[in-house]
Amino acid sequence: MTALFCGKEVTVICAPGSYSLLLSVQLYLMKASGARLIFLESSDSNQIRADSKILAQEKGLTVIDFSFISQWAMLGAATIGFEMLEETPGAHTVILPYQNYSVSWTYILGTALVLKSIKPEIRVCISRLDEKALEKKPISRIFPDLSESNWISLIDEKASLQELFDTLDTEGKGVVTQASFQNFLNSIGANSSRHQVHFPKDRFTWGDFKSHLVSQRLESLKNIPGPTTNLYNFAQIDNLLKLKIIDEVATLSTIEIANAFLRTIDYTHTIVDAKGAIALASLFYSKFQVRENEKVIALVTGGQIDVVDLQLMLDYAFEVTGHNLELHIQLPEDFPSISDALEIISRHGASVYDVDTSRARYTAGLGKNDSDH
Numbered sequence: 001m002t003a004l005f006c007g008k009e010v011t012v013i014c015a016p017g018s019y020s021l022l023l024s025v026q027l028y029l030m031k032a033s034g035a036r037l038i039f040l041e042s043s044d045s046n047q048i049r050a051d052s053k054i055l056a057q058e059k060g061l062t063v064i065d066f067s068f069i070s071q072w073a074m075l076g077a078a079t080i081g082f083e084m085l086e087e088t089p090g091a092h093t094v095i096l097p098y099q100n101y102s103v104s105w106t107y108i109l110g111t112a113l114v115l116k117s118i119k120p121e122i123r124v125c126i127s128r129l130d131e132k133a134l135e136k137k138p139i140s141r142i143f144p145d146l147s148e149s150n151w152i153s154l155i156d157e158k159a160s161l162q163e164l165f166d167t168l169d170t171e172g173k174g175v176v177t178q179a180s181f182q183n184f185l186n187s188i189g190a191n192s193s194r195h196q197v198h199f200p201k202d203r204f205t206w207g208d209f210k211s212h213l214v215s216q217r218l219e220s221l222k223n224i225p226g227p228t229t230n231l232y233n234f235a236q237i238d239n240l241l242k243l244k245i246i247d248e249v250a251t252l253s254t255i256e257i258a259n260a261f262l263r264t265i266d267y268t269h270t271i272v273d274a275k276g277a278i279a280l281a282s283l284f285y286s287k288f289q290v291r292e293n294e295k296v297i298a299l300v301t302g303g304q305i306d307v308v309d310l311q312l313m314l315d316y317a318f319e320v321t322g323h324n325l326e327l328h329i330q331l332p333e334d335f336p337s338i339s340d341a342l343e344i345i346s347r348h349g350a351s352v353y354d355v356d357t358s359r360a361r362y363t364a365g366l367g368k369n370d371s372d373h
Helices: 021-032 045-059 070-087 104-118 131-135 161-168 178-187 206-222 226-234 237-242 254-268 278-284 307-320 338-346
Strands: 011-014 017-020 036-039 093-098 123-129 175-177 195-198 203-205 248-252 296-298 328-332 356-358 368-372
Touching: 011 021, 011 045, 017 021, 021 036, 021 161, 021 178, 021 195, 021 206, 070 104, 093 104, 093 278, 104 123, 104 226, 104 237, 123 278, 161 175, 161 178, 161 206, 175 178, 178 195, 203 206, 248 254, 248 278, 254 278, 254 307, 278 296, 328 338
Parallel strands: 011 036, 017 195, 093 123, 093 296, 123 248
Antiparallel strands: 175 203, 328 368, 356 368
């Protein structure tokens, strides 16, 4: 969806199987946003990969394989640990950011194990977002751990959930059915005998439709493949504390993280994702006791950032840290110009990034302009 948002050409290869409501909706959103969907007949994974590579070569595209293997992720995290100690051999403390989605544990475990194996006396600390904050909106789009995830925030007027629901509500009764969704997929190239929509019940109202999508997304975020379940359980924070693989844990509020997000951009010119500055935030707010002249490594991440999330995070950070101020001004008709008003504002060191002006608002009296800055 991010690639589509940025105007890139996207082709999605759809293998045969049973499609959940969530996956079906994601396909609709990508199709409505300009993606090309190709529904394959073969269910052989090797054949699918081969067909995808051939298609990519013909179109000059790049194949992106979304498969995730926890052991590989742990090896990558272990490499980070090696590099930390290689570049800063005298480090006393390492602070790692913990993000509450299903694969974060692999990074924490892989990095911490290497650090403790090579240098047992090193202190490994974990910074994490206060989970209570995840229940609040509009924060959920910026910190999407246990809420609607990023792909929902990318929906625009061309591909809204409401539009999808209305399209599938062919009888105008305020419900969608499995049959109507299957007909939609068939209309864009699916084969009902090989690409089947799976509904957990016969029909959905609008409220049920939204609730089910969010709950399905939550389950997919928390889903751990069977072979790695034992490893996943081993890597839980409480167990790692008990085994002294990690030493301390600190929680931070979204406001603290937002402030660190801005300071990271300001001081280092580094763009991080919504929670990429968690480790630095724990230092800014003294969550861990650090001695004078102690060498500390704070891991900064940015893998989850995209253009939409960056704008959302900037808006939120400016608002909660007091950097953003919205002015509503009624200017007399004989005032020289709006540019003169903006010049007055700029003299106070403010940057104006948006102006909305109207001569036809009911809130403005005769002879006045209404302007928001």
